Amino acid sequence: xxxxxxxxxxxxxxxxxxxxxxxxxxxxxxxxxxxxxxxxxxxxxxxxxxxxxxxxxxxxxxxxxxxxxxxxxxxxxxxxxxxxxxxxxxxxxxxxxxxxxxxxxxxxxxxxxxxxxxxxxxxxxxxxxxxxxxxxxxxxxxxxxxxxxxxxxxxxxxxxxxxxxxxxxxxxxxxxxxxxxxxxxxxxxxxxxxxxxxxxxxxxxxxxxxxxxxxxxxxxxxxxxxxxxxxxxxxxxxxxxxxxxxxxxxxxxxxxxxxxxxxxxxxxxxxxxxxxxxxxxxxxxxxxxxxxxxxxxxxxxxxxxxxxxxxxxxxxxxxxxxxxxxxxxxxxxxxxxxxxxxxxxxxxxxxxxxxxxxxxxxxxxxxxxxxxxxxxxxxxxxxxxxxxxxxx
Numbered sequence: 001x002x003x004x005x006x007x008x009x010x011x012x013x014x015x016x017x018x019x020x021x022x023x024x025x026x027x028x029x030x031x032x033x034x035x036x037x038x039x040x041x042x043x044x045x046x047x048x049x050x051x052x053x054x055x056x057x058x059x060x061x062x063x064x065x066x067x068x069x070x071x072x073x074x075x076x077x078x079x080x081x082x083x084x085x086x087x088x089x090x091x092x093x094x095x096x097x098x099x100x101x102x103x104x105x106x107x108x109x110x111x112x113x114x115x116x117x118x119x120x121x122x123x124x125x126x127x128x129x130x131x132x133x134x135x136x137x138x139x140x141x142x143x144x145x146x147x148x149x150x151x152x153x154x155x156x157x158x159x160x161x162x163x164x165x166x167x168x169x170x171x172x173x174x175x176x177x178x179x180x181x182x183x184x185x186x187x188x189x190x191x192x193x194x195x196x197x198x199x200x201x202x203x204x205x206x207x208x209x210x211x212x213x214x215x216x217x218x219x220x221x222x223x224x225x226x227x228x229x230x231x232x233x234x235x236x237x238x239x240x241x242x243x244x245x246x247x248x249x250x251x252x253x254x255x256x257x258x259x260x261x262x263x264x265x266x267x268x269x270x271x272x273x274x275x276x277x278x279x280x281x282x283x284x285x286x287x288x289x290x291x292x293x294x295x296x297x298x299x300x301x302x303x304x305x306x307x308x309x310x311x312x313x314x315x316x317x318x319x320x321x322x323x324x325x326x327x328x329x330x331x332x333x334x335x336x337x338x339x340x341x342x343x344x345x346x347x348x349x350x351x352x353x354x355x356x357x358x359x360x361x362x363x364x365x366x367x368x369x370x371x372x373x374x375x376x377x378x379x380x381x382x383x384x385x386x387x388x389x390x391x392x
Contacts, residue, residue, distance in 0.1 A: 003388070004105050006065040006141040006194040010087065013056075013064035015184035016147030020053040020064030020089065023195060024370075027066035027091050030139040037391055039112040040130035042071040042320070044092040052089045059168040060087025061201060067142040068094040068131050078172040078209065079144050082202040094143055106325060107133070113325045116158060116388035118359055125155030131188050132159040137392045141190050142198055146173075148183040148276060150338030153350040156188055157317035157362025159350045160386045162195050162379070163188045166372050169213040175241035177211035178279030182272075182342050192351065197374055221372035226256045226378050227310045228365075234265055235336050238384060239319040242356030247316055247363045250353040254381050262307040264302045268343045271295040275343060292343075299344050307368045308316045312378045317350040317362030337364060351383040360386060 004012075012018040019318045035041045049066065056063055058365075065088040069080060073093075084090065095107035095114045107114030107129025110366050114129040116122040117137040124133040131143025132155030145152050147165040156163030164186050169177065171185040185202075189195035196218055204215035230251060232244045251258050273294035274284050306313060341348040346366050353363040363382055367375040 003138055003190070004141070004189040006062060006189070007191075007197060009065050009141065010061060010063045014059050016058070016330075017062065018314060020058065021050065023064045024049045024053040024066055024089055024091065024185065027140055030181050031091060031134070034137050034139055034391065037115070038133045039109050039114045040094055040139070041132040042093045042095050042109055042130065045090065049089055049091040052084070056089065057086050060085075061197065063087035064089065064141045065142065066091045067132050067144065068092060068140050070094055070128050070131055070143070070145045071096050073144060074174045076208070077185070079202045080364040082199065083144070085202045088142070091140065094128065094134060096129060097170035115325055116322050117391040118160065118322065120391065121324060122359065123158060123325045123327070125158035125318075125322065127151040127189060128155050132156060132161060132163075135159070135161050135188050135190050136188070136389055138388070141194055143188045144185070144269045145183050145188060146183050147342065148274060148279065149342050151336050152186050152188055153317050153348060153362070153364060156350040158322035159358065160193050161188055161190050162349065162359030162383070164195055164199060164349040164376070165347065166199060166216075167213065167347045167369050169209075169211045170216060170347070170372060172204070172206035172209035172212035174208050176209045177335050180275030180278035181211070181277045181345060182279045182360065192376065192380055202291065216372060220375070221380060222373070222377040226312060226381060226392070227259055228256050228312045228314050228378065229261045229263065229306060229310045230258055230314045231263060232316060233337070234315060234340055235267060236337060237319055240356070243316050243319065243321065243361050246354040246361040247314070250382060250384055251314065251365065256378070256381060261306055261309055263306050264312070265340060266295045266298050268295060268299070268339045271343050272339045289354045294298070296343050299340060303344060303346065304368070311367065311374055313366040314382070315364045315366070317364040319351045321356050321359035321361060341366055347371060347375045349375050349379045351379045352386050353382065354384045355386065374382070
């Protein structure tokens with residue numbers, strides 16, 4: 001498939017220069033060519049995609065745009081029904097992690113591990129593994145997913161694309177949210193403007209989710225001289241030297257002001273499993289829940305203090321570049337910078353900051369609750385252009 005953005009594809013379909021069927025056939029051809037190498041598909045739905053292309057409204061804001069759906073996403077999910085109502089066309093289901101381990105960073109189609117288009121010996125990240133690999137390889141411009149502990153941001157980092165977890169409740173969920181208030185639906189994309197448009201189109205109140213926030217319109221791109229704080233680690237593990245170096249260099253050249261501001265965050269390795277269990281309907285003791293919420297409250301207070309001094313906090317998305325595709329023991333280390341902001345519910349976006357030893361490095365932008373537009377504007381400034389991966 002060509003490297004057209006989702007917005008450009010929809011523009012060509014609306015103008016009549018391309019038909020939705022032509023776009024879908026391109027995506028299906030690319031999927032059939034690259035899936036035997038990358039193993040990003042759980043199931044291809046070629047017949048369903050063609051039927052959708054035949055009846056698509058060419059006036060839709062995402063008319064004819066192909067996308068992948070993360071496996072096990074319920075068909076009634078607002079993110080799917082609203083995306084298809086905008087004219088986007090699902091072509092199949094992408095692989096995801098097949099384990100209960102936290103932020104396990106591999107994908108599995110039942111026969112093969114999902115591979116990273118930058119290096120076939122590496123993982124694409126997880127749990128939205130297949131979606132990230134397909135977007136990075138240019139099969140589709142968008143893929144859906146959910147983020148409980150980095151499941152969008154980790155694969156975005158490993159694959160050199162963008163992944164966004166909005167403020168908790170930004171995109172409605174079919175389960176009505178969860179008692180842990182941890183998981184947010186969202187997108188992986190090759191282009192940040194595509195991600196912003198898709199997010200806006202899928203926001204707003206929904207009967208299935210009482211926690212859903214109001215509709216979020218596409219914001220104007222704010223060009224102010226952003227003030228940011230950089231933290232290379234939020235815990236005991238430092239990032240690899242190459243990851244830290246790439247992000248520091250990008251911060252120095254992208255026109256933001258890096259300021260030194262204090263930040264006192266409690267570790268989230270105790271709180272995250274409790275809140276995850278609540279989100280998934282499993283019972284926890286009152287003492288465990290109280291402790292988890294105390295950690296959340298402490299970190300929310302610390303972050304609120306930080307955001308009186310800066311517009312955004314920057315961290316590495318992952319402490320390493322992509323590890324081996326079957327090195328599962330790396331999951332906890334790579335996921336650590338992400339969990340904190342699921343626990344607190346802040347918006348967080350991962351964008352490519354550059355390459356270390358030929359592999360993408362992701363930088364994570366975090367902003368106050370509700371300040372999703374600021375996170376995305378800072379991400380626009382921070383994002384570095386990357387070459388195409390080896391497999392595309």
